[in-house]
Amino acid sequence: MKKTLQSLVLAAALLGPASLLKAQQDPYVTHYMFNRSMYNPGAIGAGGHFCLSAMSHYQYTGFEDRTPEFHTQSGVENKPVKSVGPKTQMFAFSAPLNFGSNPDGSHRNFGGLGIGFTNDKLGYEFSTNVKLQACGRLPLSNGGAIALGLEYNFLQKGVRGNQLLPLAPFDPLIPTSNVSQVKGNYTAGVYYHNPLSNSATWKDAWGGLSASNLKKQNYIIGGGNWAYTNTEMHVYAMGGATKTDFLGNPDLELLPSAMMKFKTVFQLDATALVRYQSKLWGGLAYRSTSDAISVMLGYSGFTGKFQGLRIGYSYDLTMTKIINVSSGTHELQLNYCFDIKILPPPIKRILNPRHLDKNPDLD
Numbered sequence: 001m002k003k004t005l006q007s008l009v010l011a012a013a014l015l016g017p018a019s020l021l022k023a024q025q026d027p028y029v030t031h032y033m034f035n036r037s038m039y040n041p042g043a044i045g046a047g048g049h050f051c052l053s054a055m056s057h058y059q060y061t062g063f064e065d066r067t068p069e070f071h072t073q074s075g076v077e078n079k080p081v082k083s084v085g086p087k088t089q090m091f092a093f094s095a096p097l098n099f100g101s102n103p104d105g106s107h108r109n110f111g112g113l114g115i116g117f118t119n120d121k122l123g124y125e126f127s128t129n130v131k132l133q134a135c136g137r138l139p140l141s142n143g144g145a146i147a148l149g150l151e152y153n154f155l156q157k158g159v160r161g162n163q164l165l166p167l168a169p170f171d172p173l174i175p176t177s178n179v180s181q182v183k184g185n186y187t188a189g190v191y192y193h194n195p196l197s198n199s200a201t202w203k204d205a206w207g208g209l210s211a212s213n214l215k216k217q218n219y220i221i222g223g224g225n226w227a228y229t230n231t232e233m234h235v236y237a238m239g240g241a242t243k244t245d246f247l248g249n250p251d252l253e254l255l256p257s258a259m260m261k262f263k264t265v266f267q268l269d270a271t272a273l274v275r276y277q278s279k280l281w282g283g284l285a286y287r288s289t290s291d292a293i294s295v296m297l298g299y300s301g302f303t304g305k306f307q308g309l310r311i312g313y314s315y316d317l318t319m320t321k322i323i324n325v326s327s328g329t330h331e332l333q334l335n336y337c338f339d340i341k342i343l344p345p346p347i348k349r350i351l352n353p354r355h356l357d358k359n360p361d362l363d
Helices: 002-015
Strands: 050-058 087-101 107-122 125-139 145-160 178-194 202-212 218-221 226-230 234-243 252-262 266-276 280-287 292-299 309-318 329-338
Touching: 087 125, 107 145, 125 178, 178 218, 266 292
Parallel strands: none
Antiparallel strands: 050 087, 050 329, 087 107, 107 125, 125 145, 145 178, 178 202, 202 234, 218 226, 234 252, 252 266, 266 280, 280 292, 292 309, 309 329
């Protein structure tokens, strides 16, 4: 009975109107440090490579909606709806704008272009986001660069009304079919990246500040003009660096990073990864507001055609009472970065024997 009541309370929180909630609207991921353009368009093309990114996030696995148990038809009890916890899938592609060469032979990176897709489900609510991103990058004298990025996205939000079983039947405010709306919105961000080392033990410093949902949009569903949800601006600040010779071992590197999220509440993600020989890495992460502790593992030591591929996995152990009805959160992510070399056009040489043997007396 206790777990039933807990599940009902949690289901109500998931199914309540988003306009009444003051929590995070944008989806979050544990591997934010490897998917920076998901939050900041200024990170597009920062490494000077073409990159593909994909990620699947399954939060609160095992979470059930038990409200159908209170709906009976002809004495037959309905079964709970399984797997209603948040789920997020993301795919992105980015391309650098490289023109000319630096004195060391590397490409001059003046910005990037990107496209992204995010699918997010929260209970019976769903959001689909298609992003178009671009940024301009200004090189600095210290070897780093600062970029300003802009994003325009098409955000579809809706509810799977055909799966809802309201406790009050025929409620005119609760849809009985799938309903959704698509509206445009904007994200802007500034991003700094310096792959060079400014000290004996630190390199690859990066950081950014961005804001999403710059335009407040009202999504209307159900009967009449009921405001289903209002988008709210979210501000993100994130950064990190790489420490070489960690613990005095040249094979070890420490990769600390953090992301701060500002909305009506403040949330901090703090991560510490240790990488061995630039191949195998693992570490821990903590999300504030007593949300979760994460264990992270990954590998990036592929060679040949798969050089530039990085895979990662994380398990989040929930630190709230949701742990009583959930077995935690799983996330799988991969990145694949590569270069496209454009060969210079061949030089065509045409030899004309008659011209080469020309008699100068004929001039």
